[in-house]
Amino acid sequence: MQKNFREQQKQRAEEMQSYKKEIAVLHEKNIQSAVNEKTASLKAHLETIQQDNIRLHQAVKSNKTDYVKIIAAFLLALIIGFILAKLV
Numbered sequence: 001m002q003k004n005f006r007e008q009q010k011q012r013a014e015e016m017q018s019y020k021k022e023i024a025v026l027h028e029k030n031i032q033s034a035v036n037e038k039t040a041s042l043k044a045h046l047e048t049i050q051q052d053n054i055r056l057h058q059a060v061k062s063n064k065t066d067y068v069k070i071i072a073a074f075l076l077a078l079i080i081g082f083i084l085a086k087l088v
Helices: 002-062 067-087
Strands: none
């Protein structure tokens, strides 16, 4: 009877070790899954920010005031004004 009891204890200890290993594996898989999910979320956020950055750079480039053209138009208007003033 005592031998039977020891066998049962040994079997239960082996089952516990097996369960602990299984739990450790499942825990590792859960952690890896959480890391992958967070990484995917951060990559999507980064891509969105990069697209916004590109859009903002294009907006800045298209909204630059071309001062050379403004000065050239002003000088042309000034010259035309002097010419008209001398003719009148």
